[in-house]
Amino acid sequence: MKLQDQPPLHLTYGLSIHPDETWPELWASIQEKALAVRARVAPGKAFGLGLRLRDAVSREMAEGGNLRRFRQFLDENGLYIFTLNGFPYGRFHGGRVKEQVYAPDWRTEARLDYTxxxxxxxxxxxxxxxxxxxxxxxxxxxxxxxxxxxVERITDQLARAVAHLAGLKEKTGREIHLGLEPEPGCLFETPDELIRFMQEWMWPRGRVRVARELGCSLAAAEQKVRLHLGVCLDTCHVAVCFEDPEEALRQYQAAGLRISKIQLSAALEADAVGRAALARFIEPVYLHQVVADLGGGRLRSWLDLPEALAALGSLPEARAVRVHFHIPLHFEGGGGLRSTTFALRPSFFRALQNGATEHLEIETYSFDALPGGASRDVVESVAGEYRWVLQRLVRAN
Incomplete structure (x- = not known):
């Protein structure tokens, strides 16, 4: 949904919260879920969607008249697409995902072709x-x-993606930008790591490949890299790393990165009392990276929740433990568990209104993995997250 015209700001939710492994499932999720969410939060208004298209579904969408029919359906129902989740290439529901969510990575032709x-x-x-x-x-x-x-290979592949986006803009007039989404355990986990990559690799080296692909000057190529490649800032991922979302935003802006999209989401935090309750969040589908604050600026991390819980028993100095588990923004917590939404202060929402990004996406894909999640009403939960965001944007004024 369009929140404001100047500077432009759109809000959606990630449809990856719904089963979307096939073309029929994607259609059903929009018709049965997204339209129901719209009826609760923006009845009768144009409603933006954030699609997750796995590789196989993207191929099917491109076949025959599927894309034309889909666009017609969107227009007839007052829906529009402004953002895609191009992170998970393959299956994301109904089976083990874990670290395979990163495959194929940016070293591969498959990732480039898909994007x-x-x-x-x-x-x-x-x-x-x-x-x-x-x-x-x-x-x-x-x-x-x-x-x-x-890293050199990743730089080269991303530069080829930038060249494609620049070519699309030239041919269609559509400006599309790619957002690298830092995440715990990945090549880029923090603002410092991504900024360093852009400064040491993408801007000075990636522009050479872009210039070669497009036959333009190095200066023009660097402008295209800056226009078409930026960051997708996920507030859950930022919180897990004990980074402040507002400070992360300032760092990216100061370094000159485009904020392609901000994903509004929350991580799970446990104090010493709540640590035992984290065992309820162990599940077989997604990777739940864990970071513990040991005090004195020291952090300890694990790639998944079971190994973290096995180690935390011998770390009594751990003050707070944060888990990469996307919980609803309206989660109230209790029993030593809380959401990291406390870090999303009014000043953060004012920055969003003042043009930090054009795209906001509510991101709670692990809804079904929550203890008791399958028994909850996903439509009402998502609508509640919309209300949570909209209330804070109003208060920020």
């Missing part, structure tokens, strides 16, 4: 006058990276 296809689809789906965003894997899973040659 270019998403951009081509988005160029058709975008309404006039609205830029498009695609969030993506932050390079790779950190344990898979073994040296500078891997």
């Amino acid at each position: 270019r296809r998403l951009a081509d689809l988005l160029a058709v789906l975008l309404p006039d006058g609205v830029a498009g965003s695609i969030s993506t894997v932050p390079g790779s899973f950190k344990p898979w990276i073994h040296g500078a040659s891997d």
